[in-house]
Amino acid sequence: MKPDEVNKDMAGKRCKCIFMGLMVTGTIEEICIGDLTADVKVRFDEPHVWGKETFNSDWSTGRFFDNTGSLRYLEIIDDGYQTIMVIFSENIREINRMFTRDYKNWGVVNLKEWIDNYESSRFTQIDGHRAIITSEHNMEHLKEWLAKNTPVAMIEYI
Numbered sequence: 001m002k003p004d005e006v007n008k009d010m011a012g013k014r015c016k017c018i019f020m021g022l023m024v025t026g027t028i029e030e031i032c033i034g035d036l037t038a039d040v041k042v043r044f045d046e047p048h049v050w051g052k053e054t055f056n057s058d059w060s061t062g063r064f065f066d067n068t069g070s071l072r073y074l075e076i077i078d079d080g081y082q083t084i085m086v087i088f089s090e091n092i093r094e095i096n097r098m099f100t101r102d103y104k105n106w107g108v109v110n111l112k113e114w115i116d117n118y119e120s121s122r123f124t125q126i127d128g129h130r131a132i133i134t135s136e137h138n139m140e141h142l143k144e145w146l147a148k149n150t151p152v153a154m155i156e157y158i
Helices: 092-101 111-116 139-149
Strands: 014-019 022-033 037-050 053-063 082-088 121-125 130-135 152-157
Touching: 014 037, 014 053, 022 121, 022 130, 037 121, 082 139, 092 111, 111 121, 130 139, 139 152
Parallel strands: none
Antiparallel strands: 014 022, 022 037, 037 053, 082 130, 082 152, 121 130
């Protein structure tokens, strides 16, 4: 991707990018457009370990004047997906306990695992109360399930 193609509407989109020489997937979490560079923060689908450090996200940067930088490897992979941001009234850690307490019923240990196992859907936690969820064609069912089974404060399409 070229730096002049970056825009604020990309937030919440699924993408692939380069991290420490590996192509990884994730969700675009933040966009910063400056005078010299365009920067895109990607929250990885899975943490990546490099040396003794564990990384949950990283920035892809591209320079306007020569179109170089790690941003050139970033590619949107889900233009056909719907994306929502969910704000929960309880901490996601507390919601996850619902799954671990009743594992026999749910068959998973946390909210991310439940949503990621739902056909063509992906859950990316942003902070203690917020998450980005993408889904190809099941968003209405996911929203209904979330409202019924979790303490949702707000759901907003991105």
